[in-house]
Amino acid sequence: MRGFGKYLLWVYSGMALVFLLIPVIYTIVFSFNDARRTNIIWRGFTFDNWLNVCDAQDVCPSFMNSIIVAGVSTVLATAMGTAIAIALVRYRFKFRQATTLLLFLPMATPEVVLGAGLAAQFLQLGVNKGLGTIIIAHTMFCISFVVVTVRARVAVLDPALEEAGRDLYGSPNQVFWRVTFPLLVPGITAAALLSFALSFDDFIITNFNAGAAVTFPRFVYTAAARGIPAEANVIAAGVFFVAIALVLITQISGAIKRKRLAAAN
Amino acid sequence: MAFGAFGGAAPAADQQQVAQRKSPIALWLLLPGLLYLILFFVTPLFSLVITSFQEPVPGGFLGEYQNAFNPSNYVDVVSTYLPHIMRSFVYASLATVFALLLGYPVAYVIGVKLRPYPLVQSLALVILIAPFFISFLLRTIAWKQIFADEGVVVGLLKSMQIIPADAYLTGTPFSVVFGLTYMFLPFMALPIYTTLEKLDLRYVEAGSDLYESPFTVFRTVTFPLSLPGVVSGTLLTFIPATGDYINASRDFLGSTDTAMMGNVIEANFLVLQNFPAAAALSLILMMSILVLVSVYVKRSGTDDLL
Numbered sequence: 001m002r003g004f005g006k007y008l009l010w011v012y013s014g015m016a017l018v019f020l021l022i023p024v025i026y027t028i029v030f031s032f033n034d035a036r037r038t039n040i041i042w043r044g045f046t047f048d049n050w051l052n053v054c055d056a057q058d059v060c061p062s063f064m065n066s067i068i069v070a071g072v073s074t075v076l077a078t079a080m081g082t083a084i085a086i087a088l089v090r091y092r093f094k095f096r097q098a099t100t101l102l103l104f105l106p107m108a109t110p111e112v113v114l115g116a117g118l119a120a121q122f123l124q125l126g127v128n129k130g131l132g133t134i135i136i137a138h139t140m141f142c143i144s145f146v147v148v149t150v151r152a153r154v155a156v157l158d159p160a161l162e163e164a165g166r167d168l169y170g171s172p173n174q175v176f177w178r179v180t181f182p183l184l185v186p187g188i189t190a191a192a193l194l195s196f197a198l199s200f201d202d203f204i205i206t207n208f209n210a211g212a213a214v215t216f217p218r219f220v221y222t223a224a225a226r227g228i229p230a231e232a233n234v235i236a237a238g239v240f241f242v243a244i245a246l247v248l249i250t251q252i253s254g255a256i257k258r259k260r261l262a263a264a265n
Numbered sequence: 266m267a268f269g270a271f272g273g274a275a276p277a278a279d280q281q282q283v284a285q286r287k288s289p290i291a292l293w294l295l296l297p298g299l300l301y302l303i304l305f306f307v308t309p310l311f312s313l314v315i316t317s318f319q320e321p322v323p324g325g326f327l328g329e330y331q332n333a334f335n336p337s338n339y340v341d342v343v344s345t346y347l348p349h350i351m352r353s354f355v356y357a358s359l360a361t362v363f364a365l366l367l368g369y370p371v372a373y374v375i376g377v378k379l380r381p382y383p384l385v386q387s388l389a390l391v392i393l394i395a396p397f398f399i400s401f402l403l404r405t406i407a408w409k410q411i412f413a414d415e416g417v418v419v420g421l422l423k424s425m426q427i428i429p430a431d432a433y434l435t436g437t438p439f440s441v442v443f444g445l446t447y448m449f450l451p452f453m454a455l456p457i458y459t460t461l462e463k464l465d466l467r468y469v470e471a472g473s474d475l476y477e478s479p480f481t482v483f484r485t486v487t488f489p490l491s492l493p494g495v496v497s498g499t500l501l502t503f504i505p506a507t508g509d510y511i512n513a514s515r516d517f518l519g520s521t522d523t524a525m526m527g528n529v530i531e532a533n534f535l536v537l538q539n540f541p542a543a544a545a546l547s548l549i550l551m552m553s554i555l556v557l558v559s560v561y562v563k564r565s566g567t568d569d570l571l
Contacts, residue, residue, distance in 0.1 A: 013374040016367045017392050020450060023407035024399050030407075040410055080298035091291035102299060106306050108500070110508025110554065112527045113547045116534055117309030120316045120544055140305040143298055201401055203511065204527070208534065220402040224516040228406060236400040243398035244391070251387055 028240065031233035038227040049230040056231035062219035063235050069131060069206075069215060070199040073138035078192045080139075081146025082184070088147070089154040107144045114141060115208030122209065129211030137209045138202060142195040149194055153187025193246070200239070310551075317544035328538030338545045346529050346546065353526040353550070356438065356513070357506035360445035361453075364502050365495070367446070368454035372494070373487075376461030393451055393458070405444055405517050412440055412518075436520030444512035449505065453498040460494030461487075496565050504554055526550050 033039055034046040054060040084103070087093070106114065118137050122129055161183065165175035203217035210218055220232055317338055319330040343350070375393065379386040396404060412418055412434040422428045434440050468490065472482035488495075510527030513519035519528075526546060534543035 009370055009374060009378070013371045016371045016450070017389065019367070019447070020396055021392060022411070023404035023447070024396055026407035026411065027399055027403045040413070080301055083294040084298040087291045087294035090285060091294070092285045092287045093291045093295070099295065099299065102302055102307070106302065108504060108554070108558065109551055110504055110527070112508040112510065112530050113313070113551045114306070114309075116530055116543055116547045117313045118305060119534060120540060121305075121309040121312040123540065124312055124315070136305055140302065143302060147298075197397060201397075203402060204508075207531070217400060217402055220400060220406075221511075221516075224402070224406060228403070232400075233403060236403050240395075240399040244395065247391060247394070247398075251391070 024240070027233050028237045031230060031237040033230050033233075035230040039230040039233065040227070049234045053231050053234045056229040058214060058219055059229065059231045059235060062214045062216045065131060065213060066200050066216040069134050069138060070196045072135050073142055073199045074192050074195040076135075076139040077142035077146050077195050078188060081143045081191060082150050082188055084143070085147045085150035085154055086180075086184075088151055103144045103147050106141055107148075111141075111202075111204035112208075115205040118205070119208040129209055130213045133209045133211065134206050134213060134215065137205050138199040141202075141205060142198055145194055145198060146191040149191035150184065150187045153184055153190075157183055189250075197243070313544045313547055316540050317548055319541045319544075328540070330540055335541070338541045339549070342542050342545045342549070345542075346526070349524055349526050349529050350549070350553075352438075352513075352523065353507050354553070356442050356445060356523075356525060357503050357509075359442045360449060360506045361499050361503045363442070363446040364450045364453040365499060368450050368498060369457055369495070372454045372457035372461055376458045377464060377466070390458070393454055396451055401448060402511065402517075405448070405511055408440070408444055408447065409435055409518055435518060436515075436523065438523055440518040441513045441523045441525075444518040445506045445509060448509070448512065449502040452501040452505070456497035456501065457491060457494035460491045464490055492565065496562060499561075500558060504558070507554060508550060 030039055030042075031049055032045050032047070033042055034044040034048070036043065084099075088096075088099070093099075115137070118133070118140070119129075122133055127133060157180070162175055162179055165179040166172075170178065201217060203221060206215055206218060207221070214222075216232075216235060220228060223229065223232065315332060316330070318333060318335050319338075320333040320335045322329040322331050371393070375386060375389045379389060410416060414433050414435070419428075419432070419434055423430055423432070464487065468486050469482055472486045473479070477485070507525075508527050510525060510531050511517055513523045513525040513528055515521060519525075526549075530543045530546050530550070533539040533546065
């Protein structure tokens with residue numbers, strides 16, 4: 001009975017992981033579909049969609065818009081979020097409670113509310129919606145996630161390393177840029193990647209603040225009513241492969257570094 | 266504050282830092298980000314409050330409103346959209362329960378059982394986060410096509426006579442809850458994995474040494490120790506699921522009969538241009554979630570995390 005129970009747990013979790021992958025594989029497979037008009041039924045294998053991605057109307061421009069939005073919001077959110085994370089761990093200041101509450105609330109607010117709130121504000125101020133307002137919105141919801149990610153890293157930094165820097169008569173500036181910052185780079189990179197992914201895939205907040213600007217998710221959403229072209233699957237699959245490659249590279253390089261450190265000790 | 270509830274670093278780590286200093290630098294580090302959040306997160310909430318009390322300009326065009334104090338907007342939206350409000354919370358609760366039932370065992374296997382095999386462990390983790398890297402709209406469309414009337418699943422269920430010949434799956438509450446469960450499963454599993462990965466197995470061993478059954482050990486040792494992860498996972502699932510309007514949308518897994526609050530907020534804001542109604546609904550959604558979440562966090566005894 002106990003043996004069977006153990007076996008059941010493995011099968012169950014394995015099936016859950018397969019369940020997670022089904023739509024991922026489906027999306028990738030249908031990027032190779034010889035779809036012609038609607039990409040619903042499998043009509044045979046082709047590379048055409050991959051070779052002529054930009055032939056489908058609006059697919060490439062919307063993809064470029066998403067890259068611009070995600071790039072700019074990632075830089076802004078990572079800069080502001082990292083600064084906050086360092087302040088939270090390293091400094092004592094008043095209003096700490098209020099600060100953490102302010103950082104927590106955007107993550108606990110449903111996206112529709114964030115989107116509708118900003119849209120109501122832009123409406124009252126008479127701001128024209130477009131790529132700029134999308135960037136403002138994305139930067140806003142990415143900051144908290146950057147703080148959480150970087151803060152986890154700052155919190156495990158050994159303060160002794162910085163003390164050593166000060167003992168060696170390093171100025172606060174030197175200590176920060178030569179000791180603290182390099183140690184934070186993995187955390188900051190992780191936060192930036194997370195921001196980019198969140199921004200790139202965001203639809204709900206974007207839809208409220210986009211005006212006429214079309215990002216890739218917005219393109220997919222409107223196309224869903226009349227049929228999504230296979231070229232959209234190509235873009236999504238391409239992004240997926242790049243992201244997975246990045247994840248594997250960081251995993252492997254991390255493992256190699258750990259091995260080297262172990263060997264050095 | 267409630268950071269701990271969202272996983273990641275334990276806030277206690279901050280207090281362990283002996284090197285916390287007082288310095289004007291802190292202000293300069295905090296200022297840009299906090300100012301940004303005040304401008305684009307806090308004031309929009311006030312804009313929502315103002316908008317929710319507005320009234321139409323007499324004789325004005327569609328979408329023209331003036332500031333007023335019109336609390337009847339709230340009464341109107343609740344009486345018009347009560348089914349949608351109920352649906353949001355019922356669907357989101359169901360999806361949260363299903364995601365927990367699916368996600369906990371996965372997190373347990375990856376975080377505890379796979380510890381002796383680091384390579385398999387990291388591969389399983391990559392699978393767990395893989396869905397994040399591919400457009401969630403396309404993933405939802407994939408389920409729609411898999412569940413389509415002429416699709417594989419419906420055909421199979423009909424041939425096995427599990428469902429009648431005229432039955433369908435898309436556009437039903439089933440497909441919407443299914444879609445929500447799928448969409449938020451990684452958000453549920455990842456924080457649970459984070460707590461289980463750090464679980465000290467000696468506690469579990471101690472339990473079995475005292476001749477407790479595996480189930481009792483799980484119920485009294487493993488599960489309580491993983492509770493912080495369970496709380497963050499359920500919050501990360503429940504909150505976005507309540508406000509979601511993709512799965513319930515007609516073009517995705519839903520129909521007009523499954524529309525949730527998100528759908529009516531979107532329709533009122535972007536299509537009907539009834540901004541006060543959309544604002545009132547948004548605030549009702551946010552307030553109900555805040556109340557539910559604070560009660561839940563209190564009851565689950567993870568108060569000290571906040």
